[in-house]
Amino acid sequence: MKYLMMVQGTQADYDAMTGSPSPGSPAWTEEDIETMFAFMREINDELAESGELVDGQGLAEPRKTRFVSLGEDGRPVVTDDPYGRTEPLLAGYWVLDCAGLERVTEIAARVARCPQPEGAPEYPVVIRPIAESGEELTS
Template sequence: MKYLVMVQGTHADYDAMQGKASEHSPAWSEKELQAMYAYMNAINDDLSESGEFVDGQGLADPDRTRLVSLDADGNPVITDGPYGETKELLAGYWVLDCASLERVTAIAERVARCPQPAGAPEYPVVIRPIMEGGAGDIC
């Protein structure tokens, strides 16, 4: 079964990783940032070796986000980021092909243990099964 495993963050977290502390997140040092990247790369390597890795990416700074919606007349409304400092957003994801929910949960637990500076906010790792069937999976 395929699963989408998502990590969350906020605009303040992206700023913190660039060395800008706020009331929401302490500044990351270069050493802390490198430890996080090494940890995530080790997870990616292990998932590739096990054959469970389908795709995974960290996402760009929320300043580069664009929302597209429709107004009451059906015209597009386009809004570019950034958004509120504390609004949670998708920071990165994996698409994994795992034998069971228990296996993907164990992977998510490992992701949740990623090193970060003391006082940095913690977010749950979100697991969502990917529907692979037909339109009947939607209902």
């Protein structure tokens, strides 16, 4: 079964990784960042080797987000940088093909242990099953 596993972060967290800390988001050193990337590379390599990794990506900072909606006249309305600095958002994801929910939960628990600086915020790792073709989206 396929699952979407997601990690979260805020604009303040991205800023802290590039040298602009704030209350609740302490500064990351270059060593902190390299340790985090090495940890994630190791997980990705193991998931690729086991055949469970379908895709996985880190996302650009939230301030690069754009919303496109339709106005009352049916024309596109574009909003750049629609999020606040401290609103938790999707920061990265994996699409995994695992034997079941227990296995993807094991992987999520490992991802939740990602090294980070003391005092950095902790967010839950989110797991969502991906509906298979023809499968009901609700139960």
